[in-house]
Amino acid sequence: MFDPVLDNPYPDSRRIDDVPAPHELLAPVLGLLGTWHGRGQGEYPTISGTFSYAQEVTFSHDGRPFLRYEARAWLLGVDDTPLRPSARESGWWRLQRDGRVEALITQPTGIAELAVGHAGENTIDLSTDQVALTPTAKEVNATRRRYTLTDEDTLTFVHDLAAVGQPLQHHLSARLRRTA
Ligand code: HEM
Numbered sequence: 066m067f068d069p070v071l072d073n074p075y076p077d078s079r080r081i082d083d084v085p086a087p088h089e090l091l092a093p094v095l096g097l098l099g100t101w102h103g104r105g106q107g108e109y110p111t112i113s114g115t116f117s118y119a120q121e122v123t124f125s126h127d128g129r130p131f132l133r134y135e136a137r138a139w140l141l142g143v144d145d146t147p148l149r150p151s152a153r154e155s156g157w158w159r160l161q162r163d164g165r166v167e168a169l170i171t172q173p174t175g176i177a178e179l180a181v182g183h184a185g186e187n188t189i190d191l192s193t194d195q196v197a198l199t200p201t202a203k204e205v206n207a208t209r210r211r212y213t214l215t216d217e218d219t220l221t222f223v224h225d226l227a228a229v230g231q232p233l234q235h236h237l238s239a240r241l242r243r244t245a
Pocket residue numbers: 107109111112116118120138139140151152154176203204205208226228229236237
C-alpha cells in the first residue's frame with residue numbers, strides 16, 4: 066500500500082511578500098513575480114500581414130535563485146474573438162550575481178532555447194546563447210527578448226527572431242497588466 070500523497074510543502078510563490086521569501090539573487094526581477102495578461106501584435110517577413118494575440122504570463126519562485134516562467138498565447142480576430150491557441154513556452158530563469166540571467170526556455174514546437182542576459186533597472190534583456198531543435202522543428206537561429214516594467218503593474222515585451230533564413234528582426238510586441 067502506498068502512503069496517502071502528501072501536499073507539496075514547497076509550493077511556488079508569485080508574491081514578494083509571501084512565503085517563502087525570495088532568494089536575494091532574485092532582487093533584480095522581483096517586479097516580475099505574478100500573473101500577467103495582455104495583448105500584442107506580431108509580424109514576420111515570411112507571414113502575410115500582421116496578427117493580434119492575447120497572452121498570459123506567470124513568474125514564480127520557490128525560494129531558490131531561479132524564476133519559473135510560463136507563457137501561453139492565443140490569436141485574436143476582429144472584436145478580440147479568440148481564433149486559436151498559439152505559442153506556449155515554459156522555462157527557468159537562473160539569476161546570477163550582478164543581475165546576470167541564464168534562461169532555459171522550451172516550446173512544444175520543438176524549440177529549446179538557452180538565453181543569457183541581464184536584469185537591470187526595470188529591464189531584462191535576454192539573447193540566445195544556443196538553440197536546439199527537434200528533427201521536425203522550424204529553423205530558429207536566434208532570439209532577443211526585452212521585458213520592461215513601465216510601471217509597477219505594466220510589463221512591455223519585445224521579441225526579435227532570426228528564423229527560416231531571415232535575419233534577427235521584430236516578431237512580437239506586447240503590453241501586459243498584472244492580474245494576480
Ligand atoms: C506570443 C508568442 C507568439 C505568437 C503569438 C506567435 C505567433 C506566430 C504566428 C501567428 C505565426 C504564423 C504561423 C502561424 O499562423 O502559426 C508564427 C510563425 C513563426 N513563429 Fe511565432 N509566435 C510567438 C512566439 C514565437 C517564438 C517564441 C518563436 C521562436 C523562438 C517563434 C517562432 C516562429 C517561427 C519560426 C515561425 C514560422 C515562420 C515561417 O515558417 O514562415 N514564435 N508565429
